[in-house]
Amino acid sequence: MRTANKTKRLMPRKLVVRTNPHSIAAEQYRTIRTNINFSIPDLTSKIILFTSASKEEGKSTTAANMAIVFAETGKRVLLIDADMRRPTLFRTFQLVNNTGLSNLLLGKGNLKHSVKASGIPNLDLLMSGQIPPNPAELLESDILDELMGEMRELYDYVLVDSPPILSVTDAKILANRCDGTVLVVNTGKSEKVSVEKARDSLATAKAFILGVVLNNYPLTSENYYYHNYND
Ligand SMILES: Nc1ncnc2c1ncn2[C@@H]1O[C@H](COP(=O)(O)OP(=O)(O)OP(=O)(O)O)[C@@H](O)[C@H]1O
Numbered sequence: 001m002r003t004a005n006k007t008k009r010l011m012p013r014k015l016v017v018r019t020n021p022h023s024i025a026a027e028q029y030r031t032i033r034t035n036i037n038f039s040i041p042d043l044t045s046k047i048i049l050f051t052s053a054s055k056e057e058g059k060s061t062t063a064a065n066m067a068i069v070f071a072e073t074g075k076r077v078l079l080i081d082a083d084m085r086r087p088t089l090f091r092t093f094q095l096v097n098n099t100g101l102s103n104l105l106l107g108k109g110n111l112k113h114s115v116k117a118s119g120i121p122n123l124d125l126l127m128s129g130q131i132p133p134n135p136a137e138l139l140e141s142d143i144l145d146e147l148m149g150e151m152r153e154l155y156d157y158v159l160v161d162s163p164p165i166l167s168v169t170d171a172k173i174l175a176n177r178c179d180g181t182v183l184v185v186n187t188g189k190s191e192k193v194s195v196e197k198a199r200d201s202l203a204t205a206k207a208f209i210l211g212v213v214l215n216n217y218p219l220t221s222e223n224y225y226y227h228n229y230n231d
């Protein structure tokens with residue numbers, strides 16, 4: 001069982017928006033894109049964090065698919081793997097994690113040379129970089145503010161994938177610095193109390209909660225109707 005879980009963890013996250021752009025799931029990601037744009041209309045450059053209460057709720061899958069639907073609109077998008085504990089972005093896009101956020105936070109290299117092309121128009125990627133012993137301390141450094149300033153100049157949307165907020169402090173630090181936070185909830189698996197704790201934790205961090213994404217949500221017949229209608 002442990003081996004099966006580990007194998008699953010090492011698999012790339014599914015980019016349904018890329019493989020099946022007309023699917024119901026892809027359309028749902030576009031709806032979330034619209035809602036995010038309505039929630040923070042005034043900023044020309046938006047830095048958005050994706051987190052969840054617990055592990056494996058779908059943060060990385062949601063962040064990657066959202067990055068693609070934002071890039072579809074012709075805007076410049078950067079997707080960052082700020083989960084320096086269990087990074088997955090390099091696997092999802094079949095790239096190497098030789099350099100990335102951790103290296104930049106240590107003052108090594110620069111943003112322009114550290115981002116990688118995703119193969120999708122308008123979408124760049126910043127890997128986690130080598131796994132550091134102290135991710136939270138790195139995120140608390142002033143260098144992160146400088147980096148975010150540079151990112152705002154280069155990109156219209158910066159999407160940040162992070163570890164679960166109830167496990168480690170990383171997401172709390174990031175939530176405080178991002179323009180908005182999306183809380184990903186694994187429907188049916190997440191305990192209500194955990195979601196409430198995550199919300200409280202984000203409130204303590206003075207995060208601007210944009211909304212909740214219900215991942216693995218069972219679809220109703222209405223969803224199918226609209227899917228067919230649009231086809
Ligand atoms: N909507 C979905 N439908 C099917 N499988 C999904 C969905 N969302 C996520 N998964 C699968 O669930 C597992 C966990 O997803 P993901 O890595 O995106 O979660 P995470 O919250 O980033 O996890 P972690 O806490 O380890 O960073 C992966 O195997 C992923 O492929």
Ligand SMILES: [Mg+2]
Pocket residue numbers: 059060061083086088161162
């Ligand atoms: Mg993840």
